[in-house]
Amino acid sequence: MRLLTGAAVVLAAASAVSALSxxxxxxxxxxxNTVVYKENTEGYDCFRIPAVVKAGNGDLLAxxxxxxxxxxxxxxxxxxxxxxxxxTDGGRTWGALKVVIEGHGDTKGNPTPIVVPGSDRIVLLSVxxxxxxxxxxRIPRVSISDDNGQTWSAPRVLTEQLGFSxxxxxxATGPSHGLVLTRGAHAGRLVAGMSYHWNGKNHGSxxxxxxxxxxxxxxxxxxxxxxxxxxxxxxxxxxxxxxYAAARNNANNDDKCLNGGRNNRxxxxxxxxxxxxxxxxxxxxxxxxxxxxxxxxxMSATDRGAGHNRVLFAAPxxxxxxxxxxxxxxxxxxxxxxxxxxxxxxxxxxxxYSDMVQLSGTSAGVLYExxxxxxxxxxIRWSVVTEADLGAPVxxxxxxxxxxxxxxxxxxxxxxxxxxxxxxxxxxxKTASLGTPSQTSAFLEVQGSxxxxxxxxxxxxxxxxxxxxxxxxxxxxxxxxxSSYESQFEHCG
Numbered sequence: 149m150r151l152l153t154g155a156a157v158v159l160a161a162a163s164a165v166s167a168l169s170x171x172x173x174x175x176x177x178x179x180x181n182t183v184v185y186k187e188n189t190e191g192y193d194c195f196r197i198p199a200v201v202k203a204g205n206g207d208l209l210a211x212x213x214x215x216x217x218x219x220x221x222x223x224x225x226x227x228x229x230x231x232x233x234x235x236t237d238g239g240r241t242w243g244a245l246k247v248v249i250e251g252h253g254d255t256k257g258n259p260t261p262i263v264v265p266g267s268d269r270i271v272l273l274s275v276x277x278x279x280x281x282x283x284x285x286r287i288p289r290v291s292i293s294d295d296n297g298q299t300w301s302a303p304r305v306l307t308e309q310l311g312f313s314x315x316x317x318x319x320a321t322g323p324s325h326g327l328v329l330t331r332g333a334h335a336g337r338l339v340a341g342m343s344y345h346w347n348g349k350n351h352g353s354x355x356x357x358x359x360x361x362x363x364x365x366x367x368x369x370x371x372x373x374x375x376x377x378x379x380x381x382x383x384x385x386x387x388x389x390x391x392y393a394a395a396r397n398n399a400n401n402d403d404k405c406l407n408g409g410r411n412n413r414x415x416x417x418x419x420x421x422x423x424x425x426x427x428x429x430x431x432x433x434x435x436x437x438x439x440x441x442x443x444x445x446x447m448s449a450t451d452r453g454a455g456h457n458r459v460l461f462a463a464p465x466x467x468x469x470x471x472x473x474x475x476x477x478x479x480x481x482x483x484x485x486x487x488x489x490x491x492x493x494x495x496x497x498x499x500x501y502s503d504m505v506q507l508s509g510t511s512a513g514v515l516y517e518x519x520x521x522x523x524x525x526x527x528i529r530w531s532v533v534t535e536a537d538l539g540a541p542v543x544x545x546x547x548x549x550x551x552x553x554x555x556x557x558x559x560x561x562x563x564x565x566x567x568x569x570x571x572x573x574x575x576x577x578k579t580a581s582l583g584t585p586s587q588t589s590a591f592l593e594v595q596g597s598x599x600x601x602x603x604x605x606x607x608x609x610x611x612x613x614x615x616x617x618x619x620x621x622x623x624x625x626x627x628x629x630x631s632s633y634e635s636q637f638e639h640c641g
Contacts, residue, residue, distance in 0.1 A: 193217075288307060340354070341395075352372070455560045580629060619640075
């Protein structure tokens, strides 16, 4: 856990504050999937690097690299087209493949799409690398559609706009979707992640546009070190307007399970709309993954009417292999991430890159590379996860909310239940003074047993507090700020 939000106080002498129950994550076959792209079909050896957005007309666009040739099967360098498929029914079915940018013997990839709200515009960042032609290094480019992705402008080179005198030896936009900021002084700004190698050093950065994608600038930049090389940057806007940059640490290829795999992810924060980072990249030790791309998405926000903040992270979940794609949640804006046990297993075999898109206030779609053992790139699949799949606030996957109570304007307390293990769970989420430590509490009392309490000066939430209550009633509640709630003994089992 990265940020401490306050000191927990145990008020019941007979019980400790309950940790998140170690219940198994949901089984993969509980999350249906649809194959969008499959190797050795549609004229391509394979498909990689998924990115997905919801266009202004509601259509879903699933971008990928359609790969042919190369020194080996499905190689990163070859005759690679940037392709897209469209769904007009929320991802249940997908239309015919269309080529957005043709490779012509070279590599055209790293799709990073951004939908401009309230319009038919989609901005598509991408990268060109020469394979058939003389070496041209890695060239960043942008294409624009003003008809929801039906047609696209010819790619324009961004090398000089982004501050490079020539194309870097390595550069990658995204991959995964970019954002349009909606809060604070920079609302309306387009931002995307980018990593590159320049002047002998590796860098993770944010690039941005203030004219709806026409021109771009290189902004926040963190320089890599021998132990931390930030690449494949995925962004999410935090509820206070800051930008959270999630990165793959590419420095760990020789020891993927160093520190138990807790050094394979990194993060940085920008408080000025992507212009600068507050500090350099640091390890995101809550997230155990292999060395691989991961994707982020905001699911809900209290400043937009939700009862709690939830940010999602999707990636494989074992340190030494691209396997078991899990979606995990943070309820404190990336300060802490739930463990694998509290996440949703989307695919329990080999898996690799992914992207996510919000479908509604209670559902999100995930587009991801998946396959059998030792072939994580066999297909690109689509699944939908709901708030019910993701689990109750703070308590995690497997828990369903059975009751809740408002705490004035300061927060909400939730009582949840896990049918798989018979545990009840209580958590309180704040809706005011977010990020600022203030008195917050959650408690659960099983009739005839000591009350379990988590209380302290917390920035975002209190709990989870859990206990089994077979055949008994429970009393539950909590507080935030000046407001509190305490139930009668109820929900008798």
